[in-house]
Amino acid sequence: MAARTDRPAESRVSKTVVFETRNLTKTYRMGEVEIHALRGVDIDLYAGELVVMLGASGSGKSTLLNIMGGLDTATGGRVRYRDQDLTRASDTALTEFRRDHVGFVFQFYNLIASLTARENVAIVTDISRDPMTPEEALGLVGLEDRMDHFPSQLSGGEQQRVAIARAIAKQPAVLLCDEPTGALDSKTGIRVLEALEHINRELQTTVAIITHNEVIGEMADRVVRLHDGRVADIHVNARRCAPAELHW
Amino acid sequence: MRALDRKLFRDLSALKGQAAAIAAVIASGVMTLIIAVSTMDALSLTQQRFYQEHHFADVFADLKRAPDSLTERLREIPGVNQVETRVQAAVRLEVPGFADPVRALLLSIPDGRQPLLNQLHLREGRLPDSSRSDEVAISDAFAEAHGLRAGDALRVIINGRMTTLRVSGVVLSPEFIYQIAPTDLLPDYERYGILWMNRRALAHAYGMDGAFNNVVVSLQAGASVAAVIDHLDRRLARYGGVGAYGREDQSSHRFLHEELRQLRAQAAILPTIFLLVSAFLLNVVMGRIIRSQREQVAVLKAFGYRNRDIAAHYGMLTGLIVLAGCVLGVALGVWAGTHLAAMYTEYFRFPELRFRLQAWVLVLAVAVAAGAAMLGTLRSVWRSVSLPPAEAMRPEPPARFRRSALERIVPNRWLDQGTRIILRNLGRHPVKAGLSVLGIAMSVGLLVMGAYQLHAVDYMLDTQYRLVLRMDVDLTFTDPTPARVVSELRHQPGVLGVETYRSAPVRLLAGHREYRTAILGLEERPRLRQLLDVRNQPQRLPPDGLLLTEYLARDLGLEVGDSVQVEVLEGHRRVVRLPLVGVVEEPLGVSAYMRRDALNRMLREGPVVSGAWLLVDRSLEPALFDRLRDLPGVAGIGMIADAERNIREYMGDTILMFALVFVLLAGSIAFAVVYNNARIALAERARELATLQVLGYSRAEVSAILVGEIMALTVVALPVGWAIGTGFAWALNQAFSMDMFRIPLVLTPGAYGFATAAVLGASAVAAVLVVRRLHRLDKISVLKAVE
Ligand SMILES: Nc1ncnc2c1ncn2[C@@H]1O[C@H](COP(=O)(O)OP(=O)(O)OP(=O)(O)O)[C@@H](O)[C@H]1O
């Protein structure tokens, strides 16, 4: 891949690299079988950019995101966050890294069933340095009037929005989202994307979004395609669409 | 409140039934621990203090008669600190308004003052006035039994003359904390008392002026008891000494010591059982919770919660359950301990015995409970924190199922779909199913043990009073009496049968072990006092040789055919070797037996007897007692029925009470284990069962799968539990084997049946509860929720 073509076009994105992976590999061993989830990924993410990652099911998207977020460790290669080498970080260091810098939105919402929407957000703001209030965060995803509902009393889309509120409430430096709109209709999906775009624009948060939905790529600075554990293609958008302009 | 703490309380409230069951088991453990340790502590502390403040003697000796001038020479024995000589006499007395014969020990104290050793603790009144020869201080248990107060009168037969004595005061003595007549097994405060009288008056009445027939000594620090006993024996031999003995052979001290030994065993065994069960339950429950929350743990970790935060979170959940258990257990322990202390003061006469919860006992109890909880939850908590978050976030892979072994054995068409699901569920987690089985089996075992105790005590007493002691009345004579007394006794009113016996105090020596007891000389085929063999059949006495209670033979390390050294502690004080020719099975007391004529020969005496057993017509008893009381040579008249009533009461107060509490606790454990298993089965199967119902299975069919799984575990656990219970009973039987009684190892089908019924009942109740829960479950939300 030509290094020149994979820079984001717009000047508002700085040239500071926040994530840098080199020849990143991840192998799962299941008994006799080895599954190569990542087969050498080289990618840089820049401060303040919004990246969309596309790829077939099983291509390694979640695995890559988990390793960058310090949830998992690579089998080989390197991954750096600013000047910190995550490849060699201890468990404690990774915990601190996640606590201080990263917000996650998971593919399967992963809300805590015994806590209300507000409390699910509070669980993160309780341990953050400079968080918004849970109410503000839920307001950003349009859930002001559902704050005291338990997950079982919310629809799938509402649960996903609570998960996003939970991720953005700590005002993280990076936001890693694994199919944030997977379970949502297009109207709600766009609402969620607007919230993510808002965070990215207002707070200069670096945002990575995994999706199967090609259309979402249009709102990104760059679109990264994974295929069979490798980066197949990086496309730089000349212009970012606003989420409201998207249709699917 | 932090959101994580809210989660803690919500999880706890979702768990309240299970948490309460576990807390109850922890409470049982804490309670038994507090009771046993506190009571043991209070008893031994009070004993020590009483001994010290009232100068309890170290060595005791009876003799025929020695001049006061010997006292000085006894004081010179190396190691001896203080010497107190006394005059003592066994007397009979009459208490106004009480018809039965009463025996008493009359003991001298220096005129008008406290003795040097075995000082008296005044409860009421004062010591006998130095100038009065008709005043006595009486033991408080005896006073209490008859409602006697200072100033009341007693009629005592002193050396054959009826004398009226006045009670000057009511006292306690370190020598008679456990106040028991020489040949009895249990205290009988109505029929046996201790009286203290001025030395001069008592000596005078028995022609013992300037002499003594009992001596007690205290030792210097570090002196050897055995050496002093040896010395004393040699000095006293000429004066008819019957062998000095130390505290461990002093009856009051010995009983107290045995009691403490038992408490120590209980303090170790019972709380251990309860707390292990709680550890087990916590393990199962916390394991399940943490497993079901693995994704939540992963989310927390993803957002930067540290391992210690998460460990603290689950630790706190356990902590709250343990805390509830401890609070309940301490409250129950204090309550029960207070009652127990009151009961102990009935049997052990101390100046005061109060239940106190000492700080260290509290700390110990809480530490042990917390330790058990740690043991139970450490693994689960560790597993939760060591989960890599990315891993945990993925839905758990579908479990790997296999056809179970049973399915392979049993032809396919015999098994319906439901049975197959049950078998595969159990086969899928064999370790977990095994643990559940073990948990239920433990509670079956505890119930078997409880039922065993309840029954075995009855069995033991029935054996003793129906098979061994078949007489109605036990007469003891003041001195050996010619055997022809039989014909005189046979003609007393209401006497249906008479059998005489000779009894001689001895010291038995085998190797370096020794034991003080009495040899009973009996007829060849005693009918009123049977000697049982292992099959509970009466045995004949061979013409020569010695038989011992089986427990005593084992204690001395003797087998039939070995020879025993016998030191006779009266008369010529002969030392002979006798072969052990047999053992006698009897649950109460320990003794040695031989033919009466052989015993007479060994003692170098003619055909004399020490007492007689009578079979009497109950309706003529009053007349008979009137006559017996007037017979000159009769020292004591014991009624076996009274003794039996006494001991049954004692057992009811102590062992049976305990066994009953135990059965209740074991029942609660059984329920806790079964109910927890059932709840977990429900939690793990909810999704599957809901799916089946959506697919068209009826409520009944779905319930049958759940109940089937619960019952399958119970049924497998039953035989294991019977085996465990048998082991428990055996252990208890070992712990409760002592001089006073041995609870026999008789396990009836009833005990197993009881345990089985109780656990099946608990399973049924648990099954009903979870089935109701199953039907209340919202099927849609169960299916919708992402596991
Ligand atoms: N813990 C694991 N153990 C074994 N194999 C795993 C594990 N996690 C992921 N894999 C495998 O690694 C490969 C990449 O998985 P990953 O979850 O990254 O895919 P993905 O691109 O996110 O797919 P999807 O779009 O379906 O979410 C897959 O083949 C997956 O089966």
Ligand SMILES: [Mg+2]
């Ligand atoms: Mg994925």
